Structure formats: structure tokens, C-alpha cells
Amino acid sequence: MTVNDASTENGETPPPPPPATITFEGRHGKNPLADASFGAMCRRLPSVLAHTARMAWAVDRTGVVLLLVCQLLTGAAAAVVLAFTAQAMTHILGTGMVSERLHAALPALIVVTVAAGIGRISSALSSYADGRITPLLMTEADIALVAAVCRVESSAYGEDGFADRQEAAEVGVTRTRMMVQDAQRFMSALTRMIAASGVITALHPLTLPLLLLAVLPTGAGAVLSARVDYETHYLNVGDRNVRSMMRWWATYSRYGDEVRANGMTGYLVYWYRALSDRIDQRTLTAAPRMLRIVLATSALGGVFLLGTWATLAWLATTGRVALPVAATAVVAVQTTLAALSQFVIHGAAMFHTSLYLADMRSFLDMAGERAPKRGELTIPERVDEIRLDEVVYQYPGKEEPAVAGVSLTLRRGEILAIVGENGSGKSTLAKLITGILLADKGRVLWDSVDLAQADPDAVWKRTALVPQGFACWPLRARENITLGQPKTFDDGSVWDVVDAVGMREAIEKLPQQLDTLLAKELWGGAELSGGQWQRLVCGRALYRQTPLLILDEPASQMDARGEHAIFLEIKRIAAERMTIVVTHQLENTRLADRILVMDKGRVIEQGRYEDLVNAGGLFAELVVLAQDR
Numbered sequence: 001m002t003v004n005d006a007s008t009e010n011g012e013t014p015p016p017p018p019p020a021t022i023t024f025e026g027r028h029g030k031n032p033l034a035d036a037s038f039g040a041m042c043r044r045l046p047s048v049l050a051h052t053a054r055m056a057w058a059v060d061r062t063g064v065v066l067l068l069v070c071q072l073l074t075g076a077a078a079a080v081v082l083a084f085t086a087q088a089m090t091h092i093l094g095t096g097m098v099s100e101r102l103h104a105a106l107p108a109l110i111v112v113t114v115a116a117g118i119g120r121i122s123s124a125l126s127s128y129a130d131g132r133i134t135p136l137l138m139t140e141a142d143i144a145l146v147a148a149v150c151r152v153e154s155s156a157y158g159e160d161g162f163a164d165r166q167e168a169a170e171v172g173v174t175r176t177r178m179m180v181q182d183a184q185r186f187m188s189a190l191t192r193m194i195a196a197s198g199v200i201t202a203l204h205p206l207t208l209p210l211l212l213l214a215v216l217p218t219g220a221g222a223v224l225s226a227r228v229d230y231e232t233h234y235l236n237v238g239d240r241n242v243r244s245m246m247r248w249w250a251t252y253s254r255y256g257d258e259v260r261a262n263g264m265t266g267y268l269v270y271w272y273r274a275l276s277d278r279i280d281q282r283t284l285t286a287a288p289r290m291l292r293i294v295l296a297t298s299a300l301g302g303v304f305l306l307g308t309w310a311t312l313a314w315l316a317t318t319g320r321v322a323l324p325v326a327a328t329a330v331v332a333v334q335t336t337l338a339a340l341s342q343f344v345i346h347g348a349a350m351f352h353t354s355l356y357l358a359d360m361r362s363f364l365d366m367a368g369e370r371a372p373k374r375g376e377l378t379i380p381e382r383v384d385e386i387r388l389d390e391v392v393y394q395y396p397g398k399e400e401p402a403v404a405g406v407s408l409t410l411r412r413g414e415i416l417a418i419v420g421e422n423g424s425g426k427s428t429l430a431k432l433i434t435g436i437l438l439a440d441k442g443r444v445l446w447d448s449v450d451l452a453q454a455d456p457d458a459v460w461k462r463t464a465l466v467p468q469g470f471a472c473w474p475l476r477a478r479e480n481i482t483l484g485q486p487k488t489f490d491d492g493s494v495w496d497v498v499d500a501v502g503m504r505e506a507i508e509k510l511p512q513q514l515d516t517l518l519a520k521e522l523w524g525g526a527e528l529s530g531g532q533w534q535r536l537v538c539g540r541a542l543y544r545q546t547p548l549l550i551l552d553e554p555a556s557q558m559d560a561r562g563e564h565a566i567f568l569e570i571k572r573i574a575a576e577r578m579t580i581v582v583t584h585q586l587e588n589t590r591l592a593d594r595i596l597v598m599d600k601g602r603v604i605e606q607g608r609y610e611d612l613v614n615a616g617g618l619f620a621e622l623v624v625l626a627q628d629r
């Protein structure tokens with residue numbers, strides 16, 4: 001393997017490590033096909049199909065009705081074409097003058113022409129209906145997925161298999177595009193088959209079962225291939241998930257500088273290729289299995305087909321069917337065979353697509369189960385106190401709790417600073433206070449309302465959070481402050497917070513001021529500096545004017561003037577709310593009425609700045625370390 005990576009230019013350094021092998025275990029790591037029998041999978045199909053039908057009905061009733069009517073018309077037209085072709089053939093191949101025979105066949109031929117025309121028109125209209133329904137259906141499925149993920153409890157993100165099931169569901173969304181087409185083709189083949197089988201049975205009762213035998217192996221082959229394809233897809237879900245995540249990170253312009261200046265390009269491309277090779281390898285391993293299935297089922301189908309033709313020949317030569325009837329039978333057999341093949345192939349295609357749709361459905365169910373079910377209690381506009389009683393929280397899969405029994409009371413007007421070493425549980429505590437996470441043990445009470453029983457949207461209406469890793473939304477500057485929840489019809493209150501965070505000059509210099517898109521990747525977009533972004537993010541928290549304001553490392557990228565402005569503003573507005581500042585800048589904790597010092601998920605010290613410095617504990621030690629440079 002050749003890798004143009006700076007780290008390998010010197011032959012003594014180790015080669016770049018390959019992507020981690022990710023194995024998935026637990027309930028969601030299992031291929032549903034491995035668990036369920038074939039029969040069980042087939043029994044699942046109707047509910048998946050019914051769900052798609054309901055979705056299609058919801059997005060475009062006219063389209064669905066048009067599709068159904070056209071399908072019926074196509075089927076009926078096919079039946080008429082076949083029946084009247086048989087009739088015309090009987091006349092044409094009968095006895096008498098050619099002109100007389102043609103004359104006798106003419107009415108039937110006219111009916112065939114008209115019916116064929118109707119069939120074509122209704123088939124074109126079904127494609128039109130499919131073209132109408134499919135994009136809407138895909139959009140609905142896509143939105144349902146996005147909405148479901150946005151609504152789950154935050155703890156679900158860390159749950160085993162959640163991200164992979166989401167990846168599988170994304171494939172389900174794209175496969176939705178094929179579902180209407182598959183269903184439409186299946187239905188049309190079904191109606192044609194029913195029509196043709198009536199005619200063919202009338203010729204001789206033996207022909208239909210024989211034809212069925214001839215096409216069934218093809219259908220079975222298509223279903224078996226679908227299973228193999230799906231199994232491969234399933235094995236690749238985890239790797240594909242990681243690959244698409246990495247693709248975004250590697251190509252996102254915001255990380256471009258870091259990738260280049262740290263010489264990471266070679267490794268990223270190598271890594272991407274290595275993971276893609278692994279995925280391809282699994283797919284290629286399945287190819288010979290697929291070939292074996294197709295060869296075996298085609299051979300079997302061929303044998304049965306030969307049997308059908310031999311039987312027909314035998315029926316004709318032994319006089320069991322008249323010669324004109326036998327000639328008609330050739331046309332009927334061809335038509336029925338085509339309809340039957342389409343029927344089994346599209347049936348198998350529907351089975352195939354529905355496996356992916358079932359993944360989408362099961363993820364939506366999983367997300368639905370993880371949607372907050374906390375209660376209906378609301379939070380008043382004014383909150384006087386937040387109380388934590390022995391609150392414990394442990395992240396899924398972790399051995400130690402991140403917050404291990406914290407009790408505290410926060411009163412309106414108070415500024416609380418939370419400090420502590422990395423990983424001591426500060427951000428987790430902030431998430432528990434806002435109800436982003438619910439305590440495993442203990443309670444968080446806003447006045448008398450237990451967050452476990454409150455409607456989360458009602459709580460988050462009263463919170464403003466500047467998280468450590470904040471989002472730089474590719475929205476206009478205005479929406480980056482209002483977050484799409486404007487308080488007034490004019491920009492007055494937006495400019496107020498812009499002033500408060502010292503961003504007026506920077507915003508006025510943007511090409512369209514508050515209307516400027518803050519994404520340099522987008523046409524007409526502009527970019528802010530790291531510190532300017534952080535000022536803006538503080539501005540959005542101030543704009544919300546909520547009873548609880550939490551700032552997690554709000555000034556880590558700001559210059560001294562920005563930091564000064566933010567803390568002045570925090571103090572100015574502190575009287576009407578509860579303010580929590582999480583910070584490693586211990587000097588900034590001087591403004592706090594109380595400082596909590598956390599260690600291993602517990603509060604080990606609390607008090608004012610001077611008290612803690614004099615107490616000689618962890619806080620005092622951290623202050624000394626901060627000054628000892």
C-alpha cells in the first residue's frame with residue numbers, strides 16, 4: 001500500500017494505522033433477517049407496505065387514486081387485448097378466403113387497437129402519478145426521520161446502535177423512491193397476470209400451472225439475491241456510518257486549515273480508501289453467492305419452460321387442442337410468461353425494498369420510544385429557585401457516574417460559577433439543571449416543578465445555554481441571534497444584544513449586515529472570526545431573556561475587551577434570573593456569588609472566591625497553578 005503521508009516518509013516511523021474495526025453487538029447490532037425466519041419477514045411486509053400506502057395517501061390522494069385507476073385500466077386493457085387477440089387469431093387461422101377471414105377478424109382487431117391504446121395511455125398516466133407521489137413521499141420520509149432524531153431524549157444519542165440504525169434508516173429514506181415504482185409495476189404485472197391467466201386457462205387448464213412453475217424459480221432467485229444483498233448492506237452499516245461521518249469532517253471547510261497545516265490530508269484519504277475497500281470487499285464476497293443463486297434458479301426455470309413448450313406441442317400434435325387454438329396459445333403463453341415474470345420480479349423487488357423500509361420504520365419506532373415522555377407540567381415565566389436533591393447521572397456504557405450525588409439550591413438573582421478539572425462533571429451538571437438530561441437518581445426542581453414531570457419544551461422555553469461546543473449555524477446573522485424565535489417585528493432588540501456583546505462594528509461591516517448569511521461556503525455568505533462567533537453565541541443567549549442563563553466557557557476565544565463586555569452584561573442582567581457560568585478562567589469567578597468546585601462528579605468545595613482561595617483546597621491549588629506560569 002502506498003501512502004503519501006509525511007509520517008511515513010522516514011522509513012523508521014510506523015505506518016498510518018488503518019481505520020478501527022467496529023463491531024456491533026446488542027439488540028440493534030443484529031441483522032433482522034438473521035433473527036427472523038423467511039416467513040416472519042414476509043409477514044412483516046404487509047405492514048411496511050400499508051405504512052407506505054398510508055404515507056402516499058397522506059401526501060397525494062389524487063395521485064394515489066390516479067395510480068390505482070390507471071393500474072386497473074392497464075390490467076383490463078391487457079385482458080381485453082389478449083382475449084380479442086385470441087379471437088382474432090381464431091378467425092385469421094380459420095378456414096375460408098383470406099379477405100373473409102380478415103374481415104371476420106376486423107372487429108376483434110379494432111377492439112385490440114383501442115384497448116392497447118388505452119393501456120398505453122393509462123400506463124403513461126401511472127408513471128405520471130408515480131412521478132407526483134414519489135418526491136413527496138421521499139420528502140415526508142426524510143422529514144419524519146429528521147424530526148424524529150431532533151426530538152429524541154438527548155441520552156439516546158449515546159445509546160448502543162442508535163447512530164447505526166439511523167444510518168440504516170437513511171438508506172430506507174432513499175429506497176422510498178423505489179417503493180412506489182416497485183408497487184406500481186407489481187400491481188400492473190398482477191393485473192396483467194390475472195387477465196392473461198384467465199385466457200390461458202380457457203385454452204387448457206394445464207398451461208397456467210406449468211407457466212407458474214417456469215417463473216417461480218426466477219422469483220425465488222430474486223428473493224434470495226435480495227436477502228444476500230441486504231445481509232451485505234447490514235454488515236456494512238457501521239462502516240458506512242463512520243465513513244459518511246468522516247467524509248463530512250474531512251471535507252468541511254471549517255476544518256480545512258487544521259487538516260492541511262497538520263499534514264493530515266494523506267492520512268484522511270488513505271483512511272477513507274481503507275474503509276471503502278473494506279466495504280467493497282464485503283460486497284464482492286457476496287457476488288459469487290449471487291451468481292450461484294441466479295444460475296441455479298435460471299436453470300430450473302429453463303427446464304420448466306421447456307416442459308411447458310413440450311406440453312403445448314404435445315397437446316397440438318395429439319389433437320387435444322385445435323391448431324388455431326394452439327397458435328393463439330403461443331401468443332397467450334408469451335404474454336402470460338412476461339406478466340408472470342414481471343409479477344415475481346417486482347414482487348421480489350418489493351420484498352427487497354421493504355427490507356430497507358422496515359429498517360426505516362423500526363428506527364422511527366425506536367426514536368418514537370425515545371421521545372420525551374416526561375409529563376405535561378409547564379414552567380411559569382418567573383422562576384425563583386432551582387433545587388437539586390442528590391442528583392446522580394451516569395452516561396450509558398460508563399462505569400462511573402458523571403454526576404455522583406449533587407445537591408444545591410440556586411436562587412433568582414444569584415450568579416453561580418462551576419469550576420473543576422476536566423471531566424469532573426461540570427457540563428453534565430449544567431445539562432441536568434436544564435433538563436437536557438434527566439437524573440438517574442434524585443430530583444431537579446424548578447420552584448416546585450420536578451423536571452422529570454415537566455414538558456421539556458416548556459422548560460427549554462425558560463433556558464438559554466451557551467454550550468462549550470456551540471453551533472455556527474449557516475443562517476443569517478439575525479437568525480443566529482434570534483434562533484428563529486424573534487421577539488419583535490423590528491431589529492431593535494437584536495441590535496441591543498449586538499451592542500451588549502460588542503459586535504455592532506463587525507455586523508455593520510458585513511455585506512448585508514443582519515441579513516448576511518454566516519457561512520462562507522454559501523454564495524453571498526461571510527465568515528466571522530472564532531471570537532466574533534463566540535460573542536454572537538453569547539448574544540443569542542442574552543437575547544432569550546430567560547429565567548435561567550447557562551454559559552459554559554463563554555469567553556474562551558474572546559479578547560480581553562469581549563470578555564469584559566460579556567461579564568459586565570452578565571452582572572447587569574443577573575438580578576432577574578439565575579446565572580450559571582462554567583469556566584476554567586478562575587479570575588472570572590470573582591463575579592460569582594458562589595463558586596462550586598467539582599471533582600469526580602461531586603461538589604467538594606463551595607463559597608466565594610476569597611473564601612475558597614484562603615481555604616487551601618482544590619480551588620486554591622488551581623488558582624496557584626493558573627498564576628504559576
Ligand SMILES: Nc1ncnc2c1ncn2[C@@H]1O[C@H](COP(=O)(O)OP(=O)(O)OP(=O)(O)O)[C@@H](O)[C@H]1O
Binds near residue numbers: 395398402420424425
Ligand atoms: N456524551 C457523553 N457520553 C458519555 N460520557 C460522557 C459524555 N459527556 C461526558 N461524558 C463523561 O462524563 C464525565 C464528565 O464530563 P463533563 O463533560 O461533564 O466534564 P466537564 O467537567 O464539563 O469537563 P471539561 O472541563 O473538560 O469540559 C467525563 O468522564 C466524560 O468522559
